[in-house]
Amino acid sequence: MKDFRSDTFTQPTEGMRKAMYLAETGDDVYREDATAEKLQRIAEELTGKEESLIVSSGCMGNLIPLMIKGGRGMEVLCAEEAHIVRHEIGAVSSLAGTLPVAIPSDNGILRPEDVESNIHGYAYDMSETAIIETENTTSGLVYPLSTLRSIKDIAEKHNLWVHLDGARIFNASVESGVPVKDYAATSDDMTFCLSKGLGCPAFSVLSSTKEFIKEARRLRKLLGGGMRQIGIFAAAGIYALENNIARLKEDHEHRAAISEALASTGWADIKISSTNMIFFTSRYPMQNIIKAFRQRGVLFLEDAGMGRIVTSLNVTDQDTEDTVRIIKEIDEKEFLS
Numbered sequence: 343m344k345d346f347r348s349d350t351f352t353q354p355t356e357g358m359r360k361a362m363y364l365a366e367t368g369d370d371v372y373r374e375d376a377t378a379e380k381l382q383r384i385a386e387e388l389t390g391k392e393e394s395l396i397v398s399s400g401c402m403g404n405l406i407p408l409m410i411k412g413g414r415g416m417e418v419l420c421a422e423e424a425h426i427v428r429h430e431i432g433a434v435s436s437l438a439g440t441l442p443v444a445i446p447s448d449n450g451i452l453r454p455e456d457v458e459s460n461i462h463g464y465a466y467d468m469s470e471t472a473i474i475e476t477e478n479t480t481s482g483l484v485y486p487l488s489t490l491r492s493i494k495d496i497a498e499k500h501n502l503w504v505h506l507d508g509a510r511i512f513n514a515s516v517e518s519g520v521p522v523k524d525y526a527a528t529s530d531d532m533t534f535c536l537s538k539g540l541g542c543p544a545f546s547v548l549s550s551t552k553e554f555i556k557e558a559r560r561l562r563k564l565l566g567g568g569m570r571q572i573g574i575f576a577a578a579g580i581y582a583l584e585n586n587i588a589r590l591k592e593d594h595e596h597r598a599a600i601s602e603a604l605a606s607t608g609w610a611d612i613k614i615s616s617t618n619m620i621f622f623t624s625r626y627p628m629q630n631i632i633k634a635f636r637q638r639g640v641l642f643l644e645d646a647g648m649g650r651i652v653t654s655l656n657v658t659d660q661d662t663e664d665t666v667r668i669i670k671e672i673d674e675k676e677f678l679s
């Protein structure tokens with residue numbers, strides 16, 4: 343099968359598995375796991391933040407900052423498309439007790455003027471803006487650095503915290519050439535995922551100030567994320583940061599080839615094509631299209647009413663070539679049922 347469902351379906355490679363096998367471990371709740379500590383130090387180097395903490399998932403990496411800086415009577419400003427709004431089971435409100443103010447954006451990229459006009463200061467009868475959330479990449483799109491800088495300036499002017507959901511920050515960096523550190527500098531805390539394009543079986547990393555991470559460590563425990571011999575997974579993370587960042591370029595090239603083939607058909611209308619993601623609509627029911635491709639061994643999903651194709655470590659040059667051929671050959675009559 344050629345698997346374009348998500349970059350979360352990647353499998354640890356042989357090199358990664360070897361690194362995991364050989365990992366030095368200890369009880370991480372007592373901070374005795376040398377491999378976990380090493381991964382956190384590498385994350386600090388990459389992000390330029392004071393301290394880092396391994397968290398179990400991207401969702402946890404988003405939730406903890408909302409719990410620390412949000413809370414009852416507080417708001418987080420984010421895009422309507424934000425992962426915290428659409429795909430995290432409402433944890434922003436149910437667990438962090440924070441009101442998400444989801445504002446219209448350019449496919450997930452906030453416009454600074456809209457951010458500023460939606461900020462609520464103190465009022466006796468209104469919730470108050472505490473956090474601005476950016477997501478980079480968002481649906482595969484890379485935030486312009488200048489936009490992120492403008493948002494950070496607005497946040498500073500209004501004394502607000504900026505959380506960056508950088509689940510795919512390395513895709514953004516490889517595509518734009520902007521160092522991760524520069525993106526990180528437009529936030530007060532940021533999280534990135536190891537378990538997506540970087541190919542690890544688990545984990546994200548949350549980075550910020552020492553004071554913030556001290557509190558984050560307590561909340562991680564509260565949420566059931568205090569884990570023990572996590573060096574086995576942290577070793578996969580170190581391996582990925584050392585070996586799997588530059589290769590994301592290949593995923594982006596595969597996406598571009600597939601996008602070009604789709605655009606040449608009469609039945610697919612590309613809405614977004616960037617980094618490792620394609621979103622497209624069609625006059626045919628998307629589930630019929632998905633079924634026809636599945637019968638030819640090509641897997642992808644529907645998301646927000648669109649076809650979503652994601653390239654990753656799972657997809658080889660040969661898979662890409664074969665998929666391009668299948669896209670060109672497929673008879674659209676097959677999409678009728």
Ligand SMILES: Cc1ncc(COP(=O)(O)O)c(C=O)c1O
Nearest residue numbers: 399400401402425477507509535
């Ligand atoms: C932008 C973004 N943020 C956060 C997450 C959550 O990551 P996890 O599935 O590891 O909880 C995802 C997952 O796909 C994501 O795409």
